[in-house]
Amino acid sequence: MTTGNVLLFAAAFLACAVEMVEALTIVLAVGVTRDWRSTLVGVGVAALALAVIVALLGPALTLIPIQTLRLIVGALLLVFGLQWLRKAILRSGGYKAMHDETAIFERESADALGAPAESRAGLDWYAFTVAFKGVLLEGLEVAFIVVTFGSSQGNVPLAAGAALAAFVIVATVGVLVRAPLSRVPENTIKFVVGVLLTSFGIFWAGEGIGVDWPGDDLALLGVLAFVSLSSFALVRILRHERGTLRAVGIDS
């Protein structure tokens, strides 16, 4: 397995796992407080919609010339990756609240309990729509990552396999635990995924434009190291600034 394929598997697996944990919290909250049958139908329909998106987009992307594809995919991964990384750095620096699955579960449960009962097509419509939207929206980003990563690296099955492995693990643990997976280090995983997406984005967008990377494919590791170190440095700067502000606040 090449370095690119290892990183591809890691990025798809981690991105899918962290989004699955978030979707699981929503599904558990509506399932426990409303109706499991309607919730699971919502999950199934959303999973089907995601499978259709991957099945349509995957082959369509392979028709685009590899140079153009890498530019498009690189640019998309850069905007996604920087969104993830920006939030992760602000969280690690103490400027944004950490993602808390237990708090989200409690809020979703309270909303579900307070929502009026409405039956459509024999389903609890609230449970169905919340589960459907939750899984579809959390899964959409993963579907894009799987399709774009897979097609650029020429290995959609590997990316899909990584996503499937994450799905099986999170779903199995979710069924066994029957509680939000608040122990999963989501913020750390998001940081890692942000670094990976941004690094791949820089490398592929550069390739798409026609940049000559020193060391060819090995340059990806250099980009990865540069993005990682820069991100850690930004976290340190933010923590230092926050510490200084606190000290000034205390002293004044």
Added chain:
Amino acid sequence: MRRLKAFGLFWYDFVVGDDWRIAVGLVAALGLTAVLVSLSISAWWLLPLAVIALLAESVLRAARSS
């Protein structure tokens, strides 16, 4: 019309996210890299530096405004 607007907002949020300046800066950096490459000037260094500069500007601005 409302649904169309919601659809547009969803895609804007999905692709652009919290800081539109990053998206605009990325387009500019990609464009500048393409210009340098077309002039046969070595440009591999530009994209990594531009991306980190955009990220740093965005997080520091967000931190200072909070």
